[in-house]
Amino acid sequence: MTEHLNKIIxxxxxxxxxxxxxxxxxxxxxxxxxxxxxTYKGYVFPFKDIxxxxxxxxxxxxxxxxxxxxxxxxxxxxxxxxxxALYFKxxxxxxHDTMIFQKTNPIPQIYRKRYNNVFEYMFxxxxxxxxxxxxxxxxxxxxxxxxxxxxxxxxxxxxxKREKLAKPVKKQKIKGNIWEYVVGKKAEDQEAKGHPAxxxxxxxxxxxxxxxxxxDVVLDPMCGSGTTCKVAYxxxxxxxxxxxxxxxxxxxRNRIKQYQRQPTFKFE
Ligand SMILES: C[S@@+](CC[C@H](N)C(=O)[O-])C[C@H]1O[C@@H](n2cnc3c(N)ncnc32)[C@H](O)[C@@H]1O
Numbered sequence: 093m094t095e096h097l098n099k100i101i102x103x104x105x106x107x108x109x110x111x112x113x114x115x116x117x118x119x120x121x122x123x124x125x126x127x128x129x130x131t132y133k134g135y136v137f138p139f140k141d142i143x144x145x146x147x148x149x150x151x152x153x154x155x156x157x158x159x160x161x162x163x164x165x166x167x168x169x170x171x172x173x174x175x176x177a178l179y180f181k182x183x184x185x186x187x188h189d190t191m192i193f194q195k196t197n198p199i200p201q202i203y204r205k206r207y208n209n210v211f212e213y214m215f216x217x218x219x220x221x222x223x224x225x226x227x228x229x230x231x232x233x234x235x236x237x238x239x240x241x242x243x244x245x246x247x248x249x250x251x252x253k254r255e256k257l258a259k260p261v262k263k264q265k266i267k268g269n270i271w272e273y274v275v276g277k278k279a280e281d282q283e284a285k286g287h288p289a290x291x292x293x294x295x296x297x298x299x300x301x302x303x304x305x306x307x308d309v310v311l312d313p314m315c316g317s318g319t320t321c322k323v324a325y326x327x328x329x330x331x332x333x334x335x336x337x338x339x340x341x342x343x344x345r346n347r348i349k350q351y352q353r354q355p356t357f358k359f360e
Pocket of ligand 1: 103104105106123124137138284287289290291314316317318319335336340
């Protein structure tokens, strides 16, 4: 496996993943082509084969984050994202969490008798129970507030009566599962401008921090401009990137090289 680490590999990800050992990847963060919305540099997208290979190469307790949205065709959303999520379940993954990537600067929509589309899905699949979970915490708005006399149901014991006395509000709590990002505006994302659909570096960072520890192996089998790989490298994880396009592979390598610590390190 070591021969693939910290490389951007050009090729069809199904064929490349077939050369990986089983149970060798801790985390995959990736975003597939959405419903032929873009042509990229001419791609083939054998979804079911990709999903099955991802299951084989993911470690027990490992995670796959699948960032996806639907096209609207003849007035209807395709529902491809949900079909894909159900297929991941069918082949053995847990649907650990259906998360939302909300855009603070969505593309303005011309009037199409529907609300402006401001989000994409981030399906979080796990192979068995998640092995690494470093939840992002946020400050509680009412930290320290004493809720004297307030009672709760004790859900952990399955009790239906409101008997448990409330403790003062904690300083921090686990963040919710709707994550908000600005798209394409930050300097760290401008680096990807040769690619038509990069996701924000912060999105990759939050998932990598959540589901891995230093030294773990992070894969993006459709890595485009290399966002996942660059962030994994910055966070001291091992990375593997794959893309069908030689142009995007080159873009990804050059992007990561800017952060290179070992001058002799090769990314191809
Ligand atoms: C939505 S883009 C990914 C963008 C990436 N997350 C980023 O931040 O730059 C999808 C990528 O998948 C690549 N692709 C499509 N089918 C592929 C396949 N079968 N194997 C490898 N790459 C593929 C395309 O070339 C494209 O760059």
